[in-house]
Amino acid sequence: MSASPTILVVAKAPVAGQAKTRLAATVGDEAAARIAAASLLDTLEVVESLGWPVVIALTGDLDEAARADELAAACGRHRVIAQRGESFASRLTAAHHDADAGHGVVQIGMDTPQITVEILQTAAAALESHDAALGLAEDGGWWVLAVRSPDWSSCLATVTMSRHDTGCRTKEALVRGGARVASVPVMADVDVWKDSHSVASLIPHSRFAAEVARAADHEEIGSQP
Template sequence: MSAAPTMLVVAKAPIAGQAKTRLAATVGDHAAARIAAASLLDTLDVVEGLGWPVVIAMAGDLDEAAEADELASACGRHRVIAQRGDTFAARLAAAHHDADSGHGVVQIGMDTPQVTTESLQTAAAALECYDAALGPAEDGGWWVLAVRAPGWASCLATVEMSRPDTGLRTKEALVRGGARVASVPIMTDVDVWEDAHAVASLIPHSRFAAEVARAAELERGHAQQIGSQP
């Protein structure tokens, strides 16, 4: 594609008790919210390095989020739009339409802070020859969807999210709609504590890794306290 695509980041305000609930089951609501905030901030650092227009489709109130001031500053450098739709899948499809500026859209979430500019450029480059590019996630979902035009993303509204076969179902829906679909290398997204450790090891000097280490230290202290009780 001759012009830069729009970089779309679909995000949820990292509010304690609402963000990363599966992660919170291990580390608690506040630690999970801090990890989610760090993940979003690291992700925004990466996408800013592309030099593409960035749109953030946000759900929730950032004023109530962990690291609210830093997030407000980081998000304020870009166009922020509200998510719309009755289901997550419908909100994804709508965000593609709302973000598009006529040069394609590359969409990720906030759960892959280890993402690199190179991996995003790979997804965008695929649009030279394909209508869409899809990057599978280790858990069976997907971490990136690039489309030449937002209409190709409309099929997302028919796909059930958060299933072990969501990635496969998404590709099938794209193909049924007539899209030529390229594959992008697989990546781990962060849903549970084990994912957080694995991803943190890939980006040891990141905000994300620092918050994972902080949460781990708090967990060790809590376990020791319980173990010392009579």
């Protein structure tokens, strides 16, 4: 693949009460939304530095989100498309097709603010000799799916999302469909409070780490796990 792939960021507007509900169970709705907003901003900063075309597949209302002005500015520098489909899997597949510009798609979410340029380049480089590249998440899901053609993402319709074995099932579905699948290093994603601490420790000077520290200092959270 001679041209740069499109990087697709699948995102949900970080609106209090709607974003990161598992995290919110510990830190509260407002703090969870601020952490999610910081995570998305940090993610967009990394992908911008790649110099690849960026597409953001968004659901929710950014006007109601935490750090709305910053997010509007960051998203405004890129092509933003609405997520479409009845299920999460169908929305992912549709986003791959909507984002594709003929040079492959590298799709991530907004829950891995510790991503680096190098690891995204690794996923893209794998498409030189493979049909897809998949990076599993520590919780059993996956954090990146890179495909040479958006048609490979159609296999997601056969995979149940948000399970402890979603990552393995996704790889099996790709292989069953005939794809040559490369592996990208495993990475943690942020679902619960414990995840936030471990990820923040990897990027101590980030917006994300600052919001995690702010939440940790709140008197209602203190020493909660």
